[in-house]
Amino acid sequence: MPHFADGRRILVVDDERSMREFLEIMLQKDGYAVRCAASGTEALNLLREQPFDLVITDIRMKPVDGLEVLRQCKQLSPRTVVIMISAYASTETAVAAMREGAYDYLPKPFKIDEMRRVIQNALKTRGHEVPPHVRQGPLHFGCMIGESPAMKKIYELIERVSATPSNVLITGESGTGKELVAKAIHRRSPRAEKPFVAVNCAGVPEPLIESELFGYRKGAFTGAAVDRKGLVEAAQGGTLFLDEIGELSPSLQVKLLRVVQEKTIRMLGDTADIPVDVRIISATNRDLERMVIDHEFREDLYYRLNVIQLRIPPLRERREDIPLLADYFLAKFSKAFGKDIQKISSYAMDILKQYDFPGNVRELENIIERGVALESSSIILPESLTIATSRRKRHDDQEPLWPILPAQGMNLPSYLAGLEKNLLMQALERSGGSKSKAAQLLGLTLRSFRYRLFKHGLASDESDDLPERKPL
Template sequence: MSVPYVVSQSDTARAAHLLLVDDDADLLRLISMRLSANGYRVTAAASAEAALARLSVERPDLVISDVRLPDRDGLALFGDIQRSHPSLPVILLTAHGTIPDAVEAMSRGVFGYLTKPFDSRVLLDKVTQALSLGATTESAGAHDDASWRAGIVSRSNRMAEVLEEARMVAASDASILIRGESGTGKELLARAIHRASPRAAAPFIAINCGAIPEQLLESELFGHVKGAFSGAIASHNGLFQAADGGTLFLDEIGDMPLALQVKLLRVLQERAVRPVGATRSVPIDVRIVSATHRNLDTAMAEGQFREDLFYRLNVVSLLLPPLSERREDIPLLAASFLRQLATKYRKTLSGFAPDAIEALATAAWPGNVRQLYNVVEQVSALSTAPLIPASLVQRALRVRSMEALTYAEAKQRFERNYLTQLLKLTDGNVSDAARLADRNRTEFYRLLQRHELTPAMFRNTA
């Protein structure tokens, strides 16, 4: 075992202090020189024990460690660091064979990892990000533990990247737009961002913009005063005021009517809300996280979503992958749901048979995580044995229960199917289809655009 050594610059009084841990002496020296040349003060250690000894003497601003160390696993070293210094960011260096371990570590709070060999510029960028996050997190009094992402079960590389980005932006006050298919867990991620932010002690308020009629949505968001409209027998604070100091989650923001988009934009610009019927605005301090499954670029091109509002909401964009692109998470999610549902149904459920797991892992999952939960609930309710058989899983997969759909999703699906049948019936003749639907052509065209349906697709060219 080589002896730890220190590499430093002559003028390092204000330089960030990095602790570098690797048992490869040549690589250790090379990375130390590169970091030092970029203005960092570097302490190098060749083993986990040497690193812990240095930590007991002086706390660095960042730890960069190899996953495979001679005396102790790099993940175990991370665990020791997390217990003693929960806000200290850690970057792991890993070979291809240890990537699953690194991804697992990220789910427990590691800032990130780099796969060897890596470009020095990539390392420097990652160091800059980690130091920026560490400074913000420390000043906010937050901790780098995994409690902020409670409920998000994952070990996939795709989700690890999303969670890393989410934790980084949580420390700021930037507006975030979460994109992803229905059922991917957008509200779950929004709640995790809130818990990781300096606003965690304040309220988190969620509203589905597509599930509330337009005439009620304005009052729900902005509030109203007594007598503002028929039925307003008392003043009512809206959700913006309820979320003051905290986070307001606007789910399915793409379904918000244009008239309300204008009023929402004004609230975001002025940081004040005027209740319906009021003459004065009320100052608010709210962080906005919004989500949509719609393509907002298409919606803006069709005039259904305001471009200025989009740029207000989309300061930071996070994309949640569909379940079909994170299949390694399916067994973990299914097992987690089974434990929850075993308690709900008061049953002894030990797990899934191997062929049942295979059926789950290879299914299409158009409804994503929400559909997976629904399938696991069905098999939990019907199972008569501790081990879930493949036959029950296959039965549940064949029938897409309405319970897997929200009201807004069911309404959207019906509307699309209805329009499709009308166009088929009229061979793509919009005038005839609109007449059958008892709608004018302009409104009917707007419905077709919303569902991305083209009349030409249904014309009988024969």
């Protein structure tokens, strides 16, 4: 459905008449007030005469190109949003445009719906601008970041739960940040000055976890040369966080129940009970209620641990937080790697916002870390993102996984270019930098491989033995 725009003013700049007329007709149908310019010079004259909400400009024009139109536009009207289009845009050109303040760039040919979406998002951005001195940053709650309604509800629950002595069960998918929630509860509780001890129940081998939790006396078993305090006792007065509680064996569940009910532990090799005062916060990505029904988890322990339950929403249920988290990770890894990467392009951000993130926040963090590590420019572009665009399946026959087409469509040339660039880099990494071996991994001749490196800006020249620069 078209988006009717209440007369927002748009300037279209392109030296190709058919493109100008196409965009003019499309935008006028959507309710925009449209002016057209056949050159960069004409566009600058129009910008001096009147303000525009948005400028759509081709990059390749003579004598004044689109980048110069962008620069002059930002000087004449800083709040005007600029979108770049070009049939010849390279990664370097796109980076240059973003550095100069372009909102986004779209390679020709583009889909009508794609152009409409970018225009609508760009105008929303302009409408929501506020002066820098009053601009609010992302909402931080301890180590957590997010301002979606789902996360604000979690923050409210943390504040209410923290003041109570009750045990808490945190549920949610892997990578949602359950330990961060547990730490936030501890830091806001009356126990904040006492220890916070975290135990990954799935990360300790079963023969060792009992001695890790409850400690042991000297001589309790072979190798027990001295007395050793357990992790439960180490949390005395504070909080014991039991991650992946659903992985505990039945025998350990019985011993943990004693801790919860009697507030005592017994060290291995000892006959005396030790009183303990700990608050227990548990976490799991499994369905403990189902495990109780299936007799895989003790019902009495479940209800003792599940006095208050907090469910952490997966990232796909709070997509509003993806830009905040992505920008946070961008700043974090840019600093860690000593790089000056300041921005994620809006098109790249749209890709992130459309992705379901089966690995949640942890997966987003890994994607941004890889993007920063591999990016050589100052902006993260779509081709810098290594995203599993196929749904994750588990089949014994190992059937191939195919990309999923987003509901609003996609820019196929840009996607394929990004995929090719990523595979080239993977092949080079796997071959230890050997171009001949990397070419073999991709089923290419050495000349074809070198050409593709040059095409994607991964090599400074094509080498003397390469064919003329043309699509293979």
